[in-house]
Amino acid sequence: MxxxxxxxxxxxxxxxxxxxxxxxxxxxxxxxxxxxxxxxxxxxxxxxxxxxxxxxxxxxxxxxxxxxxxxxxxxxxxxxxxxxxxxxxxxxxxxxxxxxxxxxxxxxxxxxxxxxxxxxxxxxxxxxxxxxxxxxxxxxxxxxxLLCGGVTVYSALRHAGMSSGQRVGVIGLGGLGHLAVLFAARLGNEVTVFTTTPEKAKEAEKLGATRAFVVEPGQSPPAPPYRLNLLLSTVPYPQDWVAYLHWLDSDGTLVLVAGGPKPLEIPFWALLTKRRRIMGSPIxxxxxxxxxxxxxxxxxxxxxxxxxxxxxxxxxxxxxxxxxxxxxxxxxxx
Missing domain, CATH: 3.90.180.10 (Medium-chain alcohol dehydrogenases, catalytic domain)
Known part of the structure; x- marks a missing residue:
């Protein structure tokens, strides 16, 4: 043909x-x-x-x-x-x-x-x-x-341990992040989004997020008022990973579906004290x-x-x- x-x-x-x-x-x-x-x-x-x-x-x-x-x-x-x-x-x-x-x-x-x-x-x-x-x-x-972006975030969330009734964080509200919010929220989870503008923070809540924090590029997230069971990063830029790890509860998981060329720099104690994990996930x-x-x-x-x-x-x-x-x-x- x-x-x-x-x-x-x-x-x-x-x-x-x-x-x-x-x-x-x-x-x-x-x-x-x-x-x-x-x-x-x-x-x-x-x-x-x-x-x-x-x-x-x-x-x-x-x-x-x-x-x-x-x-x-x-x-x-x-x-x-x-x-x-x-x-x-x-x-x-x-x-x-x-x-x-x-x-x-x-x-x-x-x-x-x-x-x-x-x-x-x-x-x-x-x-x-x-x-x-x-x-x-x-x-x-x-x-x-859904065939690429959708399955990428859903698979990552599932393999990181997402079920229902949990606190799930999403870094980035873009092509991947907005789908992560939809899946996590529709499955009955309390979703926290970290994004770069007030406009996107409002959009995150419309998609089903319980709360959204504005974290400008190059800045650190605020100190956590509560802890998350898992945190999904959808952004390909360096972040203050130590600050984000502090958002994770005991046995919490940071899962990455995007990343940049630089290696992660993670202090041992940020993982040890709460038995936290870091994992990557493809499609x-x-x-x-x-x-x-x-x-x-x-x-x-x-x-x-x-x-x-x-x-x-x-x-x-x-x-x-x-x-x-x-x-x-x-x-x-x-």
Missing amino acids: KVRGWAAKEKGAQLEPLEYELEVSSPHEVLVAVEACGICHSDIHMIDNDWQMSTYPLVPGHEVVGRVVEKGAAVEGLEVGQRVGIGWQASACMTCPDCLSGNENLCDHHQGLIVTGKGGFASHVKVDGRFALPFPEKLPVEAGP GGRAILKETLELAARLGITPKVEVFPMASVNQALEHVRQNRVRYRAVLRNA
């Missing part, structure tokens, strides 16, 4: 129209007609080759919602015409201990959709059908950011992605998005680069 996509021809370039062929050549593959695709900062990192693993021409897009138009003979659980979602991960070895325990995202041989192939800024996308999950019809097609595996989507459909959790036509991809990318989007950008095919 001849496919129309939008591709960066070189590092940092604006996207240009590109035609290429896609075909189902493996029994496990599916071909999906793209209805919508979210824009993630990882797409920009790939366009700019920040991670030194981009190949050009590069078609970004890994928060894909669309319908199956063709499938290989070994594909099970998906039918032609069914709506599916495709996130960052396109494949894994499927035989290692991580894969066999449902943690394909931790597989040493996992592959990203836009690292090894062409992504969802296109009319169609091809992927291993085992990594195309049924996308609930109750969710709007523009909810594609989620297929099982927790399925749980993320089903929970979102059941509780009415949808990302706050701005929608652009696919042909306006460069305008949308520029809005994301300038941090002008609240909170995620989504491209729609006509």
